[in-house]
Amino acid sequence: MEEHGNEFVGTVFVLPESRSFELKTTLHGTPVTLTGTVSQQLAAQFAGNLAAGAPIDVRQLALQPRRVEVLTREIHERHRAPRKMHFLMRVIDGA
Numbered sequence: 001m002e003e004h005g006n007e008f009v010g011t012v013f014v015l016p017e018s019r020s021f022e023l024k025t026t027l028h029g030t031p032v033t034l035t036g037t038v039s040q041q042l043a044a045q046f047a048g049n050l051a052a053g054a055p056i057d058v059r060q061l062a063l064q065p066r067r068v069e070v071l072t073r074e075i076h077e078r079h080r081a082p083r084k085m086h087f088l089m090r091v092i093d094g095a
Helices: 040-046
Strands: 003-017 020-027 030-038 067-074 084-093
Touching: 003 084, 020 084, 030 040, 040 084
Parallel strands: 030 084
Antiparallel strands: 003 020, 003 067, 020 030, 067 084
16 A cells, blocks of 8 residues: 655535545646545534634635645555545645
8 A cells, every 4th residue: 555645736526524525637737537535634624623723614615726635545455456545635725
């Protein structure tokens, strides 16, 4: 298993109740859509928990492109195709 974090700029759509996200961005000039899970700390910020940090209004995220940090976990299992899981860790220039 390998993990690496990347910063992306793109349009972020978040479903806070299911803790899932969709990020529309470009990689090497090609449009890409990344889907995955929102981290627990970021989900707490979306819920308005002040202990997790400044609250973030989910409705404002998709209005303009945002810079976000996404953790990508590549899982290699024997006798199976490798797969990637994405986790939205941080909204760097939040609403």
